[in-house]
Amino acid sequence: RVPTTASAVMHNHYWYLFRIGTGVIKIRSANYGRTNGYTCSAGVPAEQRTNVWCNQPEAYSILSQRCDGSQYCELNVGPEQFPDPCANTFKYLNTSYSCLHADTSVTCEHEVGELNCAGVIKVFRATYGRRDGTTCTSGRPPRQLVNVNCFHSLSTFAVVISSCNGKNSCSLTTSHPSFSDPCYGTYKYLEVTYGCYPCHIVLIE
Template sequence: MNSLRTHFVFACENDYLTIRCPTGTLISIQNANYGRRVPSTDMCPLPWTSLGTRSDSLILSENINCRAADSLQIITDRCEDTSDCRIEVKTSLFNMDPCPTTHKYLDVSYKCRPHQFTKVETCEDKHMNVYCKEENQVVAIYNAHFGRLLPGSMECPSYSMHELECQTDDALAQMMQRCHGRRHCAVKAGSKIFGDPCPEDTHKYLIVLYSCGKSHLMVVVFNTRVCYFSS
């Protein structure tokens, strides 16, 4: 999921928070907090009184280190795997008031993940093709393994006397660098790119999990730089 852009939304206490993903994607909640972590001068200022003033006593008693313990679970239960979610931000939703004298807010970070994934597997020293059929879609790499996983592979059987599990640490990073954010790429499943994490006589293979989606939903990594697509 690191290949998807993270969105951030918030709403003040007694307002409504809307979380929405484009058609063909679903909400994946990353974090949620009901309470307060920054002063009211920076986010969700105190509401005005009937006299048109704000209470100095409430400002002095403001707690900027409070959080409802079940914030993440409650928002996940309500919004995960939907495409549109609207929440009224109120204390009763969270079953507790983490800071009674403080004007609170709800902030949520989330991603929009595609409905479907494609799994491809290629034996050692052969080329893997990763591609999207639609012209307006690009590849989003989710996971990758190079080596050998138990209980093994029917497509790439090993004739070693010792069946074991071994895999390189940077297969995901290598695949993201070469394929993520592109419509098509071809990668050779070999130790020159991925290293050799297994004993000499082990027949290895490359497994990649990816999806195709609109580029504005994704983050692409080139070397150590992270760039956001804008369209």
């Protein structure tokens, strides 16, 4: 069984998940709000800790989209990330997560990549765009590398899992029509984080 780690972080504090070895994050549960009177209570007035039925139902979805399949995750715990489920209550993010073994494949724009497994493929994360200035840079002018906040995640992820999940190999081309251009003029790449599993556990979440 994959071990699970729990974490609680106060409102308006930075929260980090660090990778373990070469693994990636898998969020198991998450709530932003308050479910007891003692967590993150130091220095907090009693009247801001009395509502213990404060839940943000979108917290799991928000956190999964942000962190799943990544080697690390960083965000500020506050209203910028999570809609406020209960005014005048001092809230915290309570989450549990696992670290799963994974590999990463990078395919530069206009090229074809391939994933291969002895078992079957389970895709954790897929993005198309550019998130740094060092990947897929050979022969490219600086102006094509400067935008590092350029990527599509959800539509790319759907295409890649449809092409690869449950198979022992798959080919990926960045010319796929579903990979719409998230930033014209930037040289992009497809980055896929995946694991290889025996057939009988490929669908484990």
